[in-house]
Amino acid sequence: MKRCTKCDLEKDISAFPKSGGKGALSNWCRACHHDRYLENKKVSEQVSSPSIDPIRELSEARVQKNVSLREISSHLGVNEITVGKWFNRKTMPRQKYVKAMYEFFCLDIPMILQAGDGGRLPLAVAECSNCKKQFPVYKAGVRFCSRACSGKDLSSRQLGYKNAMWKGGEIVTGHTGGGYIKELAPEHPNADASGYVLQHRLVMEQVIGRPLEKHERIHHKNGDRQDNRPENLELWVGTDKSKKDPHGVRIVDKVIDMLSSLQQHELLLVQKALGDKLHE
Structure with missing residues (x-):
């Protein structure tokens, strides 16, 4: 079985045509390819008959x-x-x-009489599928007024698990980003251009039941920036123009984290010993 990234339905492998010369299968099923063909054909027929006099x-x-x-x-x-x-x-x-x-x-x-860069007259005036703006069409099958609109449409169709680089909706920021985990949340008001939000802020918003203010920051008690368990996070409020919480962690928080890790390690040892005893 394979999931079509266009209709979002799981279908048999035979429903997907080959793509490229190496025998790889297309991410779209045959039905979705046929629907796109009919859509482009309809646009071509509309474009081929300008109505201006x-x-x-x-x-x-x-x-x-x-x-x-x-x-x-x-x-x-x-x-x-x-x-x-x-x-x-x-x-x-x-x-x-x-x-x-x-x-x-x-x-x-009229736009239909405005020649393009090569001196060609447009076939017709169409409506952009993304921004709904009128634009001259110089080639049949064109659906977008600019590369920007085409890119936005492509991005929307490759968002989330439909993207070939999908890694479960979580990414880790690099050295300049501090090593925090970002989670895919395109509907969040503070999402970046790629639709990602810092995961520890999302977790704290779920804990307190409201969106965080800009001056509110999240502190990791044990110093591990990728440990976003609710019990490891603490809400801090900035003062004046401070942009970051102080460096380091509290000694008491570090000790508690060490004891918790030791308890978990001892528990694993006990479970392993019991398992070995049962096998005997």
């Missing part, structure tokens, strides 16, 4: 402002008869003339 808009502006064909031809440097054919729909003007007429009538150039 620039000549109609220019004709309405010409009537409203009472502009003659001679004035337009003089401004564009084109024969008056040619301009008349444009407005009579006998021929279509070039792109540069359409833009020039929009500027002449002080109209906003």
Whole structure:
């Protein structure tokens, strides 16, 4: 059995197509691949039929402002008869003339007529699947207005156990981070850009039943920053502009932790001795 990261359902191995040339299986099942194909095909069909009519808009502006064909031809440097054919729909003007007429009538150039960096006209104007903003589409199947929106969509689909680097929702900060454990909590108001929050703060919030304030910090009694048991954590309140609790631990806390460790060690020895006795 294998879990599809798209529909989040466990399916038989045969339901997953091969991906790449080494025989590895795709993380998406065949049904999800087919749904994405139909979605892209639908977008392509919508993109292939732009609905804007620039000549109609220019004709309405010409009537409203009472502009003659001679004035337009003089401004564009084109024969008056040619301009008349444009407005009579006998021929279509070039792109540069359409833009020039929009500027002449002080109209906003439609997005469908805005050429890209390579000089190509867009196929249509689509709605971004992430931010819902209108944007020109120069290639069929494009669903996002920018790489940022595409990255956000990809991040949302690879969040948590769906990510190939998933390690159970916990990470340990490096040397500069102090060696604390972070836990995945994307809905937390203080989560970082990756959606992680310091685990000891989450544990203390569950103990006291409310979110922690910025000036409140958590002290590890035994000095082990990865020991986030509730009994090992203590809520401290900062004063003035202090950003960290004092270095080290209390002697009494260290002694209690040592005694607790000795008791656990002795208990393990007793259990082992009893087990050996039973085997005899």
